[in-house]
Amino acid sequence: MKVVNVHQRLLHASxxxxxxxxxxxxxxxxxxxxxxWPRMKFDRPLGVGAxxxxxxIGYYVEAYSPGQAIRFRFTAPKGFxxxxxxxxxxxxxxxxxxxxxxxxxxxxxxxxxxxLVYRPLHDALIEDALSQAQASLGNTPLQVPWxxxxxxxxxxxxxxxxSPRAMQGRSHAG
Numbered sequence: 001m002k003v004v005n006v007h008q009r010l011l012h013a014s015x016x017x018x019x020x021x022x023x024x025x026x027x028x029x030x031x032x033x034x035x036x037w038p039r040m041k042f043d044r045p046l047g048v049g050a051x052x053x054x055x056x057i058g059y060y061v062e063a064y065s066p067g068q069a070i071r072f073r074f075t076a077p078k079g080f081x082x083x084x085x086x087x088x089x090x091x092x093x094x095x096x097x098x099x100x101x102x103x104x105x106x107x108x109x110x111x112x113x114x115x116l117v118y119r120p121l122h123d124a125l126i127e128d129a130l131s132q133a134q135a136s137l138g139n140t141p142l143q144v145p146w147x148x149x150x151x152x153x154x155x156x157x158x159x160x161x162x163s164p165r166a167m168q169g170r171s172h173a174g
Contacts, residue, residue, distance in 0.1 A: 005102040009130035013137040015096045019067030031136035034128035079110025124150045
C-alpha cells in the first residue's frame, strides 16, 4: 500500500528562524517536539548517518541540509519502507511553510498497523509539532485536538505502574 502523508503550517517567521527549529531536533533545546510525545534520540549529533528514532519508530538521517530540510529513512517497524522529513518552504521573507512529508510503502503487518495505530498517532504528533513550532516562534499556536481514537491509543500504550492496591500484601524482605 502506497502512503503519502503531508502536513503543512504557515509560520509567521523568516525561513532562517524556521530552519533553526529543524536544526534543534533531538537536542536539549529541541523546539519542534511537543512534550506530549517521545523525543527523538540518535546515536550521535544530528547529521547524515545518525541512527535513532522515537518511541517504536526507528530511522536514520538520510539527508540533511542545515536550516532547510531533513529526511529520515525508516528502519522500524516492520513493513515501513520509505522516509519522512521536514522542509522549510519559503513563501516570503517573513512567512514560510513548514512541511512534514511521509512517503512509504506499507507491507506485511504495516498494512493494518499503519491505518489503525500509527497513522492516527503520527497525524496527532505532527500537528502537535507544528503547533510547537508556532509557539517556539512566538506565534499563537493552532491546537488541533486529539481524536477519541488517539486518546484511546495513548491510554493503551501508556506504561503501566503498579497501583498501591496491587502492592498491598506483598512483603518487602530486605
